[in-house]
Amino acid sequence: MKSSSLGASTNESSSSQSTPIRGGTSQSSRTSESSRRRSSDPISWYLASIGREPLLTPAEEIELGNQVQAMMQLLEAAKPSYSDHEKKLLRIGKRSKQRMMKANLRLVVSVAKKYQGKGLELLDLIQEGSLGLERAVEKFDPTRGYKFSTYAFWWIRQSMTRAIACQSRTIRLPVHLSERLSAIRKVSLDLAHKLGAMPSRHEIAEAMDMPLDELDGLLRQALTTSSLDAPVNGDEGRSFLGDLIADSSEEEPLDRVERGLNHEQLDHWMNHLSEQERHVLQLRFGLEGRDRHTLAEIGRQLDVSRERVRQVELKALRKLRNLTRRLPSGI
Incomplete structure (x- = not known):
């Protein structure tokens, strides 16, 4: 039976691929042409792909928005651990955030096209607008009664206009x-x-x-x-361009502290961090005899995303930078 079905399926597939469609073009050649367009023009492919994402109904906006808000409240609390119910809320919130962003990327493109020719390429405008959209998704309060697109438009436009203003003051590369x-x-x-x-x-x-x-x-x-x-990803607890680029003239705060202080003093500085921040840094930098871990590995241990681990790490490092600036210059 399996062999017969497989044979029928294979014949049917072969027939389908060789059957001409409109204009005499075969299915296989159309697929090949589509693949070539995708590889040669990623922007057009991206615009086409987001156009296939279904729009949200007002009811879906409210439901997804409430789920994102529940997630954001948990993340802002920065708890060292979460209950099973809270972990479920985080997973639902993450999916809802992604759904809201994907469903509204066409709005980003629409706004970006209005600002073309003002100093930034379309792709750069889309990227800047996507940052504004992400911020809008995180801040949207469904209980206020307005449409999400109205609220998101302001954040998207603000992100683009700021980027254009910054670009206009810079030199060409x-x-x-x-x-x-x-x-x-x-x-x-x-x-x-x-x-x-x-x-x-x-x-x-x-x-x-x-x-x-x-x-x-x-x-x-x-x-x-x-x-x-x-x-680069919002404000408090998020990263900025300066955070993403290492300064070769400055040691990481943990390196400086470990080099100049004994373990008792190091523990004192680490006590200024939350339990979650200490745990993340211990795993990331291999402190207290631990092995170094990647963001993904730590995320699996804590049952959170890599992005959340990175946010906690950056926040902890900012605290340590502020603390170590107070150290005597001889340390």
């Missing part, structure tokens, strides 16, 4: 560097679409099969065109 940075932006946009959040440097480097130090070098060269305070 060499063509070869602009091309490489454009490739980084394209990969970043693709990852953001898949993850529902802006990717980390490690995720971008991995996707581009590029050493992290090479990626950091390219980003440093681009610093003249961006503010270090430009938000």
